[in-house]
Amino acid sequence: MCQLWNLTNICLYITGLIYRLDLLLAISEKVHRRVDTNGERELGSVFTKVDIYPRLDDSRAVYTCEAQHPALKAPLRASLIMSVLYPPGEPEIHGQPETQLQSGDTLTLACLSRGGNPPARLDWFRNDIPVRSRYRQGTHEATATHSVILADRDDGAVFRCDASNTVTQQPLSTAITIHVRVTVQPDTSRRSTKEKEEDG
Template sequence: MLLATSVRSNYVFDEDPFQPVTQDETVAVGGVVTLTCSVKENDNSSLQWSNTAQQTLYFGEKRALRDNRIQLVKSTATELIITIADVQLSDDGEYTCSIFTMPVRTARATVTVLGVPGKPVITGFEDAVQEGGKVTLTCTSSGSKPPAKLHWYRDEEELPGRPDVVESNPDEPTYTVTSELTLTVTRNDNNALIACAVDHPSIANGDKKTEQPLSVLFSPSVSIQPESDLPREGEKFYLQCVGNGNPEPTTFVWQRKEGGLPPLAKEDGAFLRFESLNKSDNGVYECQADNGIGVGDVSHTLLVQEAGVNAADPTAMSTSSGVDHAVIGGVVAVIVFIMLCLLIVLGRYLIRHKGTYLTHEAKGSDDAPDADTAIINAEGGHSGVDDKKEYFI
């Protein structure tokens, strides 16, 4: 974007109607500047524009200098307007508008030409940086007038850099501006966009900006992804070791904490493959991934399901377990019922035989004339009783 602005001159119409009035102008290199000179009244005298070297550009409608960049826009008795295209730094300076009255009256307009800064160049990205290390980046922009200002960004976040260093360019009135940025990088900075942007009145914000991704080397973080969440006996199965690092890990080592790998388990780089799962494959498996910067490891517990369990129906195991419990409960109920029946029969048997025992104990007491005789007869002292039988169950 080429910028051109104008500022009203200190000259104003006063009591002298023949005094010319001009405006100061600001334009970027390559732009077009318009010079306007006007008077309130004219006595048939011509208006004239002259450049910084006091060379006449236009006298009324007549071009005086052979420069095709300079064109007439308007020429009347009270106004003279010209343009200068493809403005260069050499066009910077004071231009004079004159009217040849008696005496000659003049007014000056200052043309400020802005040097457009070049697109910034970032250096210091030649080599990748290891996590925890420092990197110093340098941003440079040349050709600005006045000196440009530089700003650093990481993605959308502005970063504080060192104060700009300004140097004059030889053989032209422009400047080279340099800024430095020092960062201590982490793995989160990998592929982050580091940008340097130029701030200058000759361009719109963001027009001159350079971005470059930052490369950070870091050891891998590792995870294990199983082929299925419900591995079953007899099926083929694999565990995949996924490593996220810079560079990507290329070496993988598998092991089982309980001992060596099962006979039917085969290492295949990032994969551990099982040809036919078995309950003996249960255990904690560990994967180590190496990318040359460091080693990352992670473990995974493998639990093989029985072949009869339907992996598609997560309620199958609980349903089977419920059926088993129902069968066991029925058997227990039958056993308890049988035991109760036996206890009832046994109780009735004991009660009947105990009555018989009591009857034999009291025999002989019914015909006794007194208590002593009854006791003697009951204890077997009666002469008519040869023996006494007792029954115990």
């Protein structure tokens, strides 16, 4: 609610552009009149209410109530920044290998989630076990990067990224399965037996 004392001609700014209330939004306006303490003059107060139904693109929008009056050299203004809470976008996994992975290779996976207010919290899991990652927050997206040196046991491992914030009831998830070429160790037992037979 915008309350103005002894002023008329109210208009509203949205993100720097002037909009008259009667052209843009539904309003209810009440004018209260009272007499000052000395009883010499009548004072008027104007109350203007604006009902706003926020959308995603209203987040961080600047709303300004402006009062104009012939006795003022410049309009009087009061502003606020609207914060609209909404869930983050589905997480995306980048960095999936295009070639066959081998034991000893370094795999780096990046999880990206766009949007969200507040920004997404991103968590990495390997076979449902939490793993460490580097988190970075941009203007319109969040990224978490996980790096691992692969071993034979990572063949068939599932890497999952969860995105969540205070609005989401359940995390949004994306997962990939990686395949590592298992290193085949040479069979030295037969060779050792054969060498012993030849020596004997």
